[in-house]
Amino acid sequence: MSAESSYDVIVIGGGNAALCAALSAREHGASVLILERAPEESRGGNSAFTGGGFRMVHHGLEDVKKLIELSEAEIANIDFGEYTAEQYLDDLGRVTQYNCDPDLAETVVRRSTETVQWLHGRGVRFVPRFGMYAFKHEGRYKFFGGTVVEASGGGRGLVDAEYKAAAKHGVEVRYRARATALLRGPRGIEGVRVERDGVQEELRARAVVLAAGGFEANREWRTRYLGPGWDMAKVRGTRYNTGDGIRMALDAGAQPHGQWSGCHAVSWERHAPDYGDLEARTAFSRNGYPFFVMINGDGKRFVDEGADFRNYTYAKYGRIVLQQPGSYAWHVFDSQVVHLLREEYRSRGATRVEADTLEELVARMEDVHPAQFLQTIREYNAAIRREVPFNPNIKDGRRTEGLAIDKSNWANSIEKPPFIAYAVTCGITFTFGGVKIDTSTRVLDIADAPLPGLYAAGELVGGLFYYNYPGSSGLMAGSVFGRIAGREAAAHARSAQSVAA
Numbered sequence: 001m002s003a004e005s006s007y008d009v010i011v012i013g014g015g016n017a018a019l020c021a022a023l024s025a026r027e028h029g030a031s032v033l034i035l036e037r038a039p040e041e042s043r044g045g046n047s048a049f050t051g052g053g054f055r056m057v058h059h060g061l062e063d064v065k066k067l068i069e070l071s072e073a074e075i076a077n078i079d080f081g082e083y084t085a086e087q088y089l090d091d092l093g094r095v096t097q098y099n100c101d102p103d104l105a106e107t108v109v110r111r112s113t114e115t116v117q118w119l120h121g122r123g124v125r126f127v128p129r130f131g132m133y134a135f136k137h138e139g140r141y142k143f144f145g146g147t148v149v150e151a152s153g154g155g156r157g158l159v160d161a162e163y164k165a166a167a168k169h170g171v172e173v174r175y176r177a178r179a180t181a182l183l184r185g186p187r188g189i190e191g192v193r194v195e196r197d198g199v200q201e202e203l204r205a206r207a208v209v210l211a212a213g214g215f216e217a218n219r220e221w222r223t224r225y226l227g228p229g230w231d232m233a234k235v236r237g238t239r240y241n242t243g244d245g246i247r248m249a250l251d252a253g254a255q256p257h258g259q260w261s262g263c264h265a266v267s268w269e270r271h272a273p274d275y276g277d278l279e280a281r282t283a284f285s286r287n288g289y290p291f292f293v294m295i296n297g298d299g300k301r302f303v304d305e306g307a308d309f310r311n312y313t314y315a316k317y318g319r320i321v322l323q324q325p326g327s328y329a330w331h332v333f334d335s336q337v338v339h340l341l342r343e344e345y346r347s348r349g350a351t352r353v354e355a356d357t358l359e360e361l362v363a364r365m366e367d368v369h370p371a372q373f374l375q376t377i378r379e380y381n382a383a384i385r386r387e388v389p390f391n392p393n394i395k396d397g398r399r400t401e402g403l404a405i406d407k408s409n410w411a412n413s414i415e416k417p418p419f420i421a422y423a424v425t426c427g428i429t430f431t432f433g434g435v436k437i438d439t440s441t442r443v444l445d446i447a448d449a450p451l452p453g454l455y456a457a458g459e460l461v462g463g464l465f466y467y468n469y470p471g472s473s474g475l476m477a478g479s480v481f482g483r484i485a486g487r488e489a490a491a492h493a494r495s496a497q498s499v500a501a
């Protein structure tokens with residue numbers, strides 16, 4: 001081991017969780033190296049692809065003002081509401097069908113506000129998250145659904161600010177550096193084997209933080225763990241998250257944890273590229289379905305499109321699209337809701353058809369059973385409780401009644417031309433399975449004992465998300481655990497050093 005290749009803490013990964021760990025370890029006095037598998041221009045993992053939204057506990061204006069400078073006019077025009085710890089815990093419990101690890105959930109929730117403030121203190125700028133999380137009512141924006149802030153510049157802005165802070169505080173970063181194995185010694189994990197430009201090297205460290213993301217970009221693992229058909233899903237984010245961090249940890253004795261067959265997956269442009277594109281981060285999203293119907297190749301609806309706000313259903317509906325014949329579906333609507341279409345539906349390359357009659361529309365869709373399609377729309381239109389007014393801003397209760405699969409809210413008739421349809425498939429965001437950690441982010445073995453010197457944060461941690469996910473919790477969880485991991489790894493490095501001395 002050469003002296004120059006030794007660090008207190010090596011962080012594997014170059015996304016938000018890794019950067020939080022590195023910044024935190026550095027501020028606790030450790031020398032830190034980040035190993036990022038991607039080249040510099042593609043750095044930042046899935047974090048760079050995000051909208052930068054953070055779900056944190058807040059009590060309205062008072063907390064938001066600590067992050068964002070607001071003018072008097074803005075203060076007068078925005079109602080941030082509040083999002084309590086109890087609501088956050090309820091949301092995490094409810095959407096994960098009460099599988100989520102209560103200790104991990106408590107940690108994320110209770111540390112959320114201070115951690116966002118900590119990021120702000122390190123140069124991350126925040127702005128109100130209007131987009132899908134606020135609506136305008138009588139001239140005022142009203143937030144709903146728990147997320148009120150996002151990093152300025154979205155995910156790219158977030159990771160650029162974090163890399164800038166890392167450089168400022170003396171964190172070393174190596175790009176195109178793929179960690180391939182953890183090195184074990186008498187004190188536990190003592191380093192990392194890394195491959196760069198085909199050359200292998202062993203780097204020593206007193207502690208290692210794993211933050212290398214999930215396995216969503218690994219076709220073979222997707223099929224193996226998520227099940228048949230998942231090889232065909234489109235990857236919404238980075239191509240570099242192939243499960244390396246999880247594999248290295250398992251090889252070192254870590255306990256697999258969480259829902260290995262589960263993932264976050266959404267409705268996504270059917271003919272999108274296989275991996276995400278940082279320059280067109282949102283162009284392929286298809287999130288308008290609460291106001292539309294979704295029809296499969298058999299010409300049938302297959303899910304309650306209006307079960308809840310998009311925020312609480314989008315992450316699980318990708319799987320349902322994947323399960324349809326041919327793994328595709330169409331979002332179908334008419335001129336009455338065109339004004340609600342988000343920008344992404346207007347992007348170039350969208351698989352879109354339009355017609356003045358439903359018969360022509362289904363003929364243009366080509367791969368949908370025409371007679372069944374027409375019957376489905378007829379029955380759907382007839383089942384709508386039209387006396388209930390449509391209101392996109394609340395769960396309006398404008399539902400259908402008597403269908404095999406009813407639509408619970410926002411049931412708009414499809415009868416006023418032009419008629420429009422968009423083809424979608426499943427886009428996978430990230431996987432839920434990973435390794436087990438405790439609330440100090442120590443990676444645990446099969447007997448729940450910590451593997452000395454090994455910490456983990458971010459997507460590769462299992463146990464937090466099952467079946468579904470409350471929007472904007474991923475960055476939050478990665479930041480909370482990344483920050484803890486950096487602090488704990490630095491403390492471990494100090495004690496390892498004093499034992500050695």
Ligand SMILES: Cc1cc2nc3c(=O)[nH]c(=O)nc-3n(C[C@H](O)[C@H](O)[C@H](O)COP(=O)(O)OP(=O)(O)OC[C@H]3O[C@@H](n4cnc5c(N)ncnc54)[C@H](O)[C@@H]3O)c2cc1C
Pocket residue numbers: 012013014015016017018035036037038043044045046047048049050051052053054055177178179180211212213214236237238240241242243244245281429430457458459460471472473474475476478
């Ligand atoms: C399109 C999209 C939008 C999203 N929007 C949001 C949002 O608004 N809010 C939210 O909370 N969440 C959002 N998410 C989810 C969010 O991206 C994740 O929860 C979060 O970014 C995970 O952070 P991470 O640091 O664990 O992983 P990542 O950011 O994916 O980082 C993993 C890193 O590990 C590196 N790596 C992989 N293997 C190796 C190896 N062997 N050696 C070295 N490095 C390696 C990768 O290159 C990458 O840099 C979104 C995801 C996508 C794809």
